Amino acid sequence: MRNICRRVLFSTMLLTLLLLGHVNRDVYAATVATTEGRVSTNANADQSTSTPTSTSAPTSGNATPPSCAADYWPRQLDTMYNYVDDVMWPCDDFYEYACGNWRAPYQLRARGAHDTLSAVKADNKQQLMAFLLDKQEALEQKDTRSTLQRSENVAVRFFNACVDRVTNEDGFTGRLHSDVEAVALRTYTDELRRISDWPVLNPHWQAIDSNDTLNWGTYLSAELRRFGVQSLWRLLVTSNWQQAEQQIFYISAPAFDLLKPTRNAAQYDSDSEYIYKRYVKYLMLDLGMRVRRAQALASEVVEFEKQLFELVPSASLVLLREPQTLASLAAELPELNLREYFAVVVRDIAVELPNDYADRLLIVADVPYLRKLRDLLKHTKPELLAKYLLVQFLAHFEVRLHDEESYQEQRDYCLQQLHSFLPAELTEIFMRLQYGDTGDAANYMAHTQNALNDIFSQLKMQFERALNATNVFERDALTKSRGMEKLHAMRLLLPQAANTSKAHLPSTITLSDNHDANLLKLWRWRTHSQLNEVLETLLTGRSAPPAYNNYGPLDVNAYYRLKKNAIALPIGILRAPFYHSCLEPAKIYGSFVYILAHELMHGFDYDGLNYDQAGNAVGNWGAKAIIKFGTKSRCYLSERYDDGEVTLNENIADTEGLRLSLETYRRSVGENATLTVEQLKLFFLSFAQTWCGTSASTSNNLHDAHCVRVNNVVSNFEEFTTAYRCGKQSPMNPPYKCSIWSEE
Template sequence: MSKGLKLTFRRRLRHRQSIGFSLLTLADPCDSFSAPRLRRNCSPPPNSPPATETSSRQLFTVMDSLDDSSNADEQAQSLLGRTAPRRRNFCPHMLTQPRHRIWGSIAALLIAVPVVAALYLTFFGITGTLTSELPCNTHDCVITAGRILQNMNFSVDPCEDFYEFSCGGWIQEHPIPDDKSQVGTFDTLVEKNLRILKDAFESPYAPDSTLPPEEETFNRQNFDKVQHLYLSCINETQIEGEGKEPIVATLKKVVKDFPLGIDNKLDAHKTILAIAAAHDVNAAALFGMSVGQDDKDPDHNVIMFAQSGLSLPSKEYYDNAQYIKTLTDAIAKSFSFILPDVTPDNTVDWESLAKGVVNVESELAKISLPSSELTDPSKLYNAYTIPTLKAKSPFIPWDSYLLARFPPSHFSDVINDSTRLIVTVPTFFGNLSSTLSNISPQDMQNYILWHYIYNYADHTAKSLKDLLNELKEKTGQKAKLEPPRWRTCLGRTDAFLGEVAGRWFVTRVFGGDSKKAASSTVEYIRQAFVQRLPRIDWLDKITRERAIEKANSLIKKIGYANIVMQPKALAEKYRDAAVYPDKYFENILSVTKWHIHENLKDIIKPVDRARWEMTPATVNAYYNPTMNEIVFPAGILQPPFYSIKDPQYLNYGAIGMVVGHELTHAFDNMGRQYDSHGRLVDWWTNATQREFSKRAGCFIEQYSQYTVLDPDGKPQPIDGTLTLGENLADNGGATRALEAWRMDLEAPGGAQRNPMLPGFDGFSKEQIFYISFAQVWCGNTRPELALRRLRTDPHSPNKYRVIGALVNSVEFAQVYSCPVGSAMNPEKKCLIW
């Protein structure tokens, strides 16, 4: 980021992950925030910004949300990055050393490593294209070379394990700290970007002399709004002083306004009004609803319903007694701490109440589909009307729900019996009535109260947050220790007001020719893909021509939305998102409601094609199929992914792979179902579809053989079906990036843009390109988070994003002279794009 209503997909992007539909494998698709990920059918994590679009479509990102920290919400994801814009030191331990000692250490490294590297390359029989050109000796080249070399492990044969060869040094030197669930290249940049925002919003407002007086006034208002949210969040004295009172007051109102009955029969009308109220504040209960682009008519918006309502990351967790006990304990502790102040009753058996809530969720889990069955947009697009949805799920008064969410005073012209509704999982809603008929009023009310607590506990005092620690740690949503408060608060601030804060990020890091240079990289990769299409023999003529048309129609957005630099327009857009100093809980409720209401208002608006689903500081990227656009926020267009000062073979290996990944998403198993205008339509011939499916099966089989260790140390296989789209994007992205770099190299000035790095004697530039690609994915992940992603994230684990793509690459095997039959050059290879 990714990351709306806690429903299943967080604003369209949040649903699918970025960089590709998500290049990154930040977290599972149901992860907190990170770049807007479109969360498909899963329960959104607590504390995330309102999920706005729960369509059958998802945004394809490079990775899912970066959930390195303790709470899903701080991923608010903008997938922000690491530290302030200071000189990059490739040796962290040198930060306190005098400058001459730093340079002495770098020089020693650059002398020693090439000798070791050359010996290993010779030993393993690997040869590069030797060059007589003098290496680049600028400050930036030396620092970059040192960083790359230090990350490597020269004791490993690159033809046996290229990930360990490229990342072994980094992995060894970066154990996971107690306040994180993962560390990696993306996380490092996220923290850097967050620190840039920290510097901005912990400082007094600085007038902008480049703005006209009126714009300057609005700019100050925007700054104050962001700063008030951030400072109210870091004011822990105020938050601790309020204790549990903010959430107690909220729950009292829920109980008063929506009594669900005292007998054994659930009142459907009262229940659905209580659910509607919960959805208005992002508490995911029963199901999800939001407004988003109509997949088959992308010029218009439509109401979408999706399965939701679970606290655990996915339905599979409800089959494990250990997780059920942990969830039950968390609910019982939370109830015993809060509910006596809400509905005083000293005779309550809290564990019994908790078991009732878990039973509700367990029943919902039974009728939910697993993530692997939510990857086909055609199957997720099911058109209904209010009458036909009533017939499908008769217990719920759907007209009452929609009237509660879309009041007639604003929506009388669009909400009626002929209004089209998209239901992503009809079987879930078909079974919902029978499920609800067996639930008591008390269990339903407690279930709803629990979702308020689960969603808002992290915005209250430590005494309440601590009650959920074990649950979040065991499900990979939280690290052992709390991260620094500033990091948590800036993650949340960027999640809710990142578009407003974007100006103060962009002006600090994204100036000069950055946008122009990045645009050139994107264009070369698009050209490489178009040139590849005529050479694909399984595509017939008709489908090939349509694919070329789609690639040529691709829209690219780079850096930030225009509105980010328009203070008056921003102030008007966010005018009703009220934020006050020292009222943190109220602020979170306010901006949450604002985001949700803004999404609902889209039903009476035309599709906004200028909208971005990620904030400027987000470290991610995405492809949006209904817009046929690829989007790269300024946050990811930073070192080590991209730098104008770096040789282009490094940039193409890193950001070029990201671009290629996102572009390939337009033609993967999901993206290929949308045409050049963003319509979900069958534009492939039957013969070509059969050929695609046959080749896709090769990838499913390949990735299903890879495993990761769960918290018990047992190997668990990757779901090759769930990860198919992202795996295709990884494979296509790496190859297109190499082809595009070679095109760039042949263009005027290509040699000057590709100086040889110092310290890489014996390596060719192509070999360093692949090292740059692999080092994007250097990282360590806790088993709890790894398991959660395995079940919910469409991205493969980092190691296999490298290994899986390169074992299929003929070019890689040639560049590293890997013998046929070696681990990195198997005889059987999978290829589509």
């Protein structure tokens, strides 16, 4: 199948080049027009004279639906057909037919666009970047600052301070700063000195009795963790795998991001070790060390981290250990002073903690790693540990990590930082850019939320019909009942339309023109927010499930959360070419609703079946149902699928999700309706064009290449072969078609 995808590459090159001159950028625009009129799917449709029954996206509620320009859908449809390669016969290679002439515009490729999803993300970036740069001048003029809403003021100030910091250039005047590194380092070294005395910062430092490695190292690690720094171990706040409604602590080995070439790499190499040493050396030079001493310290720090790395088993093992109380863990490892460690970490919420919190606070800990760490620290000098922790603190705030990047890369980094720390503010700005002023944006989002909740309800009802009809549960009524409970409990987490929420930066926190000081404040705020979730669990026994998601506009995807049994839809994907109320239903169901249904199916794949309706890892499917499910899913391991064992869950979610979307679309047209040829063709074309372009990476990828993915999915549909009149010998019409949940 992969060879089929490639065999027309050179024959279509000329058409691709011709297309570049008139790529229609409207596919990336989602502004709401105000003129009247609609055009049905019959515009530019072929081989049918029937009129589609439905001509608008599903709607409900009291929110006013936005009006649609008469030319909006025809322009979108024209863009879609511009991507089609008419030279390719769809029954031979549907991906090449649908995407043969797709190419992201240059300005989007420069921002990382390599396929449809990343092109939309790049366009979101471009819109936000233009806004932020435009508003910099408004922020400088104190007399016009009142014209900026608080979310805009906060976002622009953060962004401008970041650009000023990483580019060494004043965002307003364009003049280079000569002392920016000194100012940045002073911000962090002042904070470090408030915590303790450090050998690197004090040439006259001497070890004292209280600075023994274990006690002092535990204290310093805890103080740094209040700023989000993960040093000797990672301390995370996440759901209890046994009771997902509880937020608890997890302790595991460090990620070793600086030592390894990539986070997913199993080992470090000589190149990554050299780069790490060079980075530490330059940090020390900036702190005023002589070259030879800086080189020696860099070698010491990296060698110590290599010793930490050796404490972790080489095999990639994921073990679900039993949660235990802080008191129990501290008694098991008394040398690590874990009671004192957590007393420092939770200092900001100490007055609200119950007196017996150590007997109630739950922790899932990698005890074997902690034991090895304890033994290593017993033989480590306090001075070396302090040097290592200081480097981890500076690296956590990415000091000097972006010096060699281009100006655009540095600005993109600042936008990503803004997206990471202030997604609610950036979402608010993005909504206004997409849908007009605050009132228009709020009205559009209210209408969109109603429509999306309707679609999600329809998907769940259709999948319930499939669960009732399939033979997977024919001899296991209990597992079927549990599957139904999980489906009914599954939630859709949408972006929050409110201008103020707990996700917004509190008014008590004021950002300045010092980016490094801003980062210190924001990391403390983030840590405090995480601790409040743990506190809620301690006081009430559970943490209230989120009503909305807190993703920002640079997240262009959808996510199924196993431990929440919920699907999160970020604001970044709620736009053309995926979703817009003025798009035709076949387009919406073939692309956007398919993405939603794909995520729903992850709740019922080989990972999902191990989690119940509340997100607890219980593995409560019966053996008979598992065997039947395995038998029917074996089709997805056939020779049609590259690396089927690795991509199995995604292959299942792709085909079963698109089938669920198609059946839901069919029922939305009418109880016993038959979709027209045009509707089916537009549906499958919309699906295929969701994956135009190339994957970002082929290593450690759980998905097949886009071309293989598209062709394998449509090959599983009789509706596709009928609509495109594919013969029995056509590559897109194999004799066997995979299906798990379809009616028998």
